Amino acid sequence: MDRLTLERRQVWLYLSTIIAGxxxxxxxxxxxxxxxxxxWPTLIVLLYATFIQVPLLHLRDAFTDHRFLAATLTGNFLILPVLVWILVQALPPDPALRLGVLLVLFVPCTDWFITFSQLGGGNAARAIAVTPLNLLSQLLFLPVFLWLTLGTELSAVLGFSEVWPALLVVLVPLLAAAGSERWIEARGRGAVLRERLAWWPVPLLALVVFLIAGAQVGAVRGALGQLAVVVPLYALFLLLAALTAKGLATFMRLPADQGRTLAFSLGTRNSFVVLPFALALPAGWEIAAVVIVVQSLVELFGMVFYLWWVPRKLFR
Incomplete structure (x- = not known):
């Protein structure tokens, strides 16, 4: 089995490990x-294996195509946050539930969106180039988006004592990946290591969702009714994200392959980068982590639909 086949079938692996957990x-x-x-250590290794695939030292490459960059940043950090805020108003007034949904839908994906762009006839070079900028932008804008939507309600449960361990879980792998990338480029022989690490995110994420399911089984049972509400919301988000990409691509006059890449960028979210913050929440807020895991499953099933719809109907 090659890596693309594994990534294409990963949804069934995650579903199986959740049931097992x-x-x-x-x-x-x-x-x-x-x-x-x-x-926690599994998340650190997962994030390192993911971040090392991101060209962190080549941020300038994102600025070579200004129209595509403008469409990506406008969609991910202006239009979609407004749409997400509107969608969340339809949820039950449970702050933990709403926080989990906001956490995961506010941040664009930085890993498997490249794979799906490639499988869906997108422009892989543009996807790779814009990924580090998407990653850094979401780390900058996520606190702002959460503060604007939740305000004092968020600060009451997520203070510095809860945030700093989650920040370390994200920043340590990020800095380690940047250092590894510099070493790889300096030595010229580290590409083999990067290729081997590219196999790790799928099995590591499967292990993460297994551990979460096993540890939060009580929260899952208590939240079944709420999960029935968020699944349609996630499906609607996928539809709106693709239509937003279509509108932006038309307005910016992007070629079809870049329009497809934009659709996959707007449709995929960075679930396991925000997981540490959800897991750092105090007791009684476990549903936030559960709805993030559920979003990743809905998204992967949605990507199966995207792979047919985006290149054949939306961007011919």
Whole structure:
């Protein structure tokens, strides 16, 4: 099996590991503490293996195509945040539920959107070039978006004592990946290491969702009714994201391959980068992490539809 085949079928792997985690967590309730302890180092390794695929030292490449860059930044950091805020108003007034949805829908994906762009006839070079800018922009804008939408309600539950461990989980792999990229380019022989690490994100993310499902089985049971509400919202978001890409591509006069890339950029979200922040929330807010995992599953099923719809109907 090659890596593209693995990534194309990853949704079934994640679904299987979630079911396995729920079964293990139900059979052995005491395993939750062990799973929570294993979750943080697994997330660090996952983020490192993901970030090292991002050309962090080539930020200037994103500015070579100003029209595509403008469309990407406008869609991801102006139009979609407004749409997300509107969609969230339809959710039950549960702050933990709304925070989880906002966390995951506010941030564009920086990894598998490149794969889906390639599979969907997009411009892989443009996708790779814009990825580091998307990553840095979301780290900058996410606190602003959350403050604007939640305000004092957020600061009451997510203070500095809860934020700094989650920040370390994100920043340490990010800095390590940047250092590794510099070493790879200086030595000229590290491409093999990067290629091997490219296989890691899918199995590591499967392990992460297994650990979350096993540790949060009680939260999942208590939130089944709420999950039935967020799934249609996530599906609607995917539809609106693609239509937004179509409108922006038409307005910016982008070629079809760049329009497809834009659709995959707007449709995919960075679920496991925001997971540390959801997991750092205090007791009683576990639903935030659960709805983030659910979003990744809905998104992957949505990408199966995107791979047919985007190149054949939306951007012929």
């Amino acid at each position: 729920l079964l293990v967590g139900s059979a052995w309730p005491g395993v939750g503490r062990l799973f929570e302890a294993l979750l």
